Amino acid sequence: MKNSKLWSGLTSLFAVILVIALVGNTLATANASYINSQLGINTARVVEKGTAPTDTTYYKSQFGAFDDAEAQAKAIAAALEQNINEMREGAALLKNDGALPMADAVKISVFGHGAVDPAYQASSAGTKASTGSVNTVDLKTALEAQGFEVNAKLWDGLLSGTAARGELRQGWGGMTIAVTGSAAGSEENRAFYEQYADTFADYSDAAIVVFTREGAEGTDLMMQDKDDEGGSAEPISSLALHKNERDLLEMVRANFGKVVVLLNSPNQMEVHEIKEYADAILFIGYPGHQGFTGVAEILKGAVNPSGKLVDTYATSSLSAPAVVNSGTDTPLFLNVDEINATIGDDERAEYISFQAENIYIGYRYYETRYADAVMGQGNASSSVGALAGAAAWSYADEVQYPFGYGLSYTSFEQTLDSVTVGEKEITAKVTVKNTGDVAGKSVVQLYAQTPYGQYEIDHKVEKSAIAIVGFGKTQLLQPGASETLTITVDRYLLASYDVTANDGQGGYILSEGDYYLAIGDDAHDALNNVLAAQGYTTGNGMTADGVSAKSYKWAEKFNSEEFRYGENGVAVSNQFADCDLNYWIDGAGTYLSRSDWAGTFPVRQTSVNATKEMMDVLDGEWYEKPADAPSFAEVAAAFGAESGLNLAYMKDIPLSDTETWDLFIHQLQVEDLPNATAESFSCPAVGELSPSFAVGDGCDSVGGNYPIPVKNGEEEITVPTTRYCSNPIMTGTFNYDIIANRGTMMGEDGMWSNFMINYNVGNDLHRTPFGGRSFEYMSECPTMNYLAGAVEVEAMEKTGSHAAPKHFVGNDQEFYRDGVACFFTEQAFREGNLRAFEGSVRVANSGGIMQSFSRIGLKWNSASYALNTQVLRNEWGWNGAIDTDAAPCFGEYVDGGYRNHAAEVLAAGTQEWCLDGVGGHGTWVLNKARETDDGYLLSLLKDAAVSWEYAISRSVIANGYSSASVIEHITPWWATAINVTTIASGCLAGLCLVMLVLSKVKSGKKN
Amino acid sequence: MKKKSIGFYLAAITCVLAVVTLVLLVVYSARGGIVQGLVWAAAAVAILCEAASLLGEKPWTDFTSIIGAVALAYVCITVFSDGIWNIAEAMNGIKMVGLPELANMNYTLAGVNIVAIITAIAASFTRKSKA
Secondary structure, three states: HHHHHHHHHHHHHHHHHHHHHHHHHHHHOOOOOHHHHHHHHOOEEEOOOOOOOOOOOOOEOOEEEEOOHHHHHHHHHHHHHHHHHHHHHHOOEEEEOOOOOOOOOEEEEEEEEHOOOOOOEEEEEOOOOOOOOOOOOHHHHHHHHHHHHHOOHHHHHOOOOOOOOOOEEEOOOOEEEEEOHHHHHHHHOOOHHHHHHHHHHHHOEEEEEEEOOOEEEEOOOOOOOOOOOOOOOOOOOOOOOOOHHHHHHHHHHHOOOOOOEEEEEEOOOOHHHHHHHEEEEEEOOOOOOOHHHHHHHHHHHOOOOOOOOOOOEEEOOOOOHEEEEOHHOOOOOOHHHHHHHHHHHOOOOEEEEEEEOOOOHHHHHHHHHHHHHOOOOOOOOOOOOOOOOOOOHHHHHEEEEEOOOOOOOOEEEEEEEEEOOOOOOOEEEEEEEEEOOOOOOOOOEEEEEOOOOHHHHHHHOOOOOOOOEEEOOOOOEOOOEEEEEEEEHHHHOOEEOOOOOHHHHEEHHHHHHEEEEEEEEEEEHHHEEEEHOOOHHHHHHOOOOOOHHHEEEEEEEEOOOOEEOOOOHEEEEOOHHHOOOHHOOOOOOOOOOOOOOOHHHHOOOOOOOHHHHHHHHHHHOOOOOOOOOHHHHHOOOOOOOOOOHHHHOOOOOOOOOOOHHHHHHHHOHHHHHHHEEOOOOOEEEEOOEEOOOEEEOOOOOOOOOOOOOOOOOEEOOOOOOOOOHHHHHHOOOOHHHHHHHHHHHHHHHHOOOOEEEEEEEEEOOOOOOOOOOOOOEEEOOHHHHHHHHHHHHHHHHHOOOEEEEEEEOOOOOOOOOOOOOEEOOOHHHHHHHHHHHHHHHHOOOOOOEEEOEEEEEEEEEHOHHHHHHHHHHHHHOOOEEEEEEOOOOOOOOOOHHHOOOOOOHHHHHOOEEEEEOOOOOHHHHHHHHOOOOOOHHHHHHHHHHHHHHHHHHHOOOOOOOOOOOEEEOOHHHHHHHHHHHHHHHHHHHHHHHHHHHHHHHHHHHOO | OEEHHHHHHOOOOOOHHHHHHHHHHHHHHOOOOOOHHHHHHHHHHHHHHHHHHOOOOOHHHHHHHHHHHHHHHHHHHHHHHHHHHHHHHHHHHHHOOOOOHHHHHHHHHHHHHHHHHHHHHHHHHOOEOOO
């Protein structure tokens, strides 16, 4: 090889390395937080500069020291036990024709692709459990632990089957991509099972069939799904039985005396057909790591089921009024091209979700329409909105299992002993007696009905005919034993939001008229008890006669004062008028009203041409420097002042002591402030005030790791934090102790993982049965979420790792969630989406929240001043950290795009940007503040730093700090390696280039 | 053809792969993938430089080979960097801020690019025509 070729080749080689190192450095820096979290690198450490203090572990695990392997083992065991307990008490037995428990059954056959490939969880944040992964118990193992002998040939056959969840579609280069959300192809066909028909006779004590449905983050279940091969040519709901599933049920029914179906789906499957074939149906949601143990115990009878549904199981999953404008059927704005041309497609202003259902989500629709049908009002029996082909709307046809439904292996008798209506609370005493012959736990469900009269009709105040306001669960009651539960109800839960109250200012009211409290085995049963007290019977069309003695009636006068003021005396008033589509275009949308079901039920989609005024708001640019804003220099002058305060001192300083907090924060340089807005997998250090740290994410698992490696056979492994049951199972326990312990254990998981905060409490509503993240969210009922969320968050906040509910607020769909414009009435929003979070945030004072991708009205949630400042800060008096949903900067802030209106977001009250580990948004705001001499913007950055540091100071991150501790910054090794590579390759490329030129010159002279 | 050496064929392969890269980028971009302006320019430069190398051994051939390799490296790492969320989300089965449905295109682009970079570097070490 000639010299010039050698130098040419080497120059190429090193130049290529140089380019990769340079661009790679940008990529690595932008994603430093993720790299550091994956490599377990901390970029700052606490150094003691004084005498070593006695104990700086302010936040301790209940299991022992964080460096004690035995304590860690106890924490892991307790977490897994919590996981199992959730299933033991949250799985809901929907049907049981004597098939369960299977105490005597031994040899069983297990069917369904979902048996060998269950959804332990759906794709989203948090630890992933899978068959064979650490701590995961699969169904077969769990069944065998209970003494069942599983048909091995069939099981092994299923393992080699070809069924897969999600529509398989051809991707680039011949690769296939599984798109979740479809049920087509998710079950083996009849021919597959017939191969194993000769094994059935030997394992015929029972057939267990597992059906699975799975959405994901970003993917709803499909409203218009395709059927399996040979099935319906017309689209069907993904929640309906598909052909292969129907064929399977037919086959097992013909071959087995007992058929038990397990619903491995947090989304409400259409069960009416399953009921025809199955002797028993058990709702198991997603089991997480070890929930199958609880399932097997229930099947065997070692545990008596006591879980209840937290969603309505409708005959048709498409019958809910919310379905028409949401999920996979969300309509586009009619002039979407004009919108994109006017404001740019990066504003993601294409989809519109008009929430025509008003307050009537889930049972609030089905039960209210039922009540009106019984009472003969509001055209409730009209065929509008009824099942296809029905001449009239009929509850018995529409609903298979109501909210709160769930059977037991024993029977209970519940007696409403007394109700005391106090000034702040209502107290009900309920005695429960086990009237059966096996021990069991009973859920007491307390519901309320508030008046719906002429005032409400005239003022468009909608009322659910029944709403849960409290619940409790007995201890394990032996046969014949009884227990009296006391349930208190906050009167606030009886209030309705009336936009016309207080001379049009709006506010919560207590309607005038008769109020009812009722107990019931489920929402429908409780409503029947109320209707019985009102004199209605089956003669009026009721599905069953109620028991009036199980209800209590009292009267209230009209009252708009009791809840007139929020925390700190701030008046509650209308904030979301512009979130009503009719505010922008008069008469554009009709909201469902019980005053006229036939005339207001949404039978077609609602969309509009966005007007110029609407596009101006969709554009997202509204921030203007206030006229009285101080100069940048004035605000900046306070920074850089050493006060000697550190986290160890600040952990005891209340936020109300603004003077001390200002002294603490002003130790920073203004250039440090953007790091206080940077929330990511690994959050950066903020100057010398707080170190870098990681955060948890995931509603059924915080997604962390325990710090001490453990032996797994010969291998040393890191144990991930536990994946608990999907939230509808946890909420379905109706057991405050279990819900609270979920909070405690997730807090423990967070502490052991050294997470400051965890975005892990799923308070959004199951607006429709199709939500891709219904598994992460608690229920369809806002008061259920209010009650459960308050308990879970309160328990978690007692640990040293904060709870942060998500996705605040109104993110009830996954498809098109990027910027989808949601329109609703203020009443529906406040009593629905907001109330679902209020328990966690206002009542339990969560450490933070994570917002959503969606818009409320025309504004991105994160940029809504009404939402983040007026409601959260002022009305609720809440002071936690407000974080956007994912808004990474990709290394460089882009000015524009709906997630990048940083000044507007900060001015609205949002203070951190999720997955922006480089503080790109905050840096842009700082530069803008400097360029425009806007001291107000700078002061907002300071406020964000106070909020962030306040949360840090109340967390496990403060552990290890004494008054003499300082932070030392560390450059991660990978950054050093990239820098060395860059310099070395640059030098070598340069050298080789010089040598190349010299060789060329030499060669030229020779020639 | 007898005068063509291994370097010529390597440059020819690189040139073809650079054209394939450009076509892939057009498709990728049309499907919503992020392709920065400089990437288009770099892809075009890579094609031109590698095509120039096909003219045989010239005084400037060594430099065009280097520039072509560097341009391909820039295309590769930049497109990969801008598509990192496509890949991350596809691996996690979620859809958040990227376009996970384009992850396979990211893999394909990276694969084609890496082969092109390797052949470009190899071509730099070798003569394009026999002496």
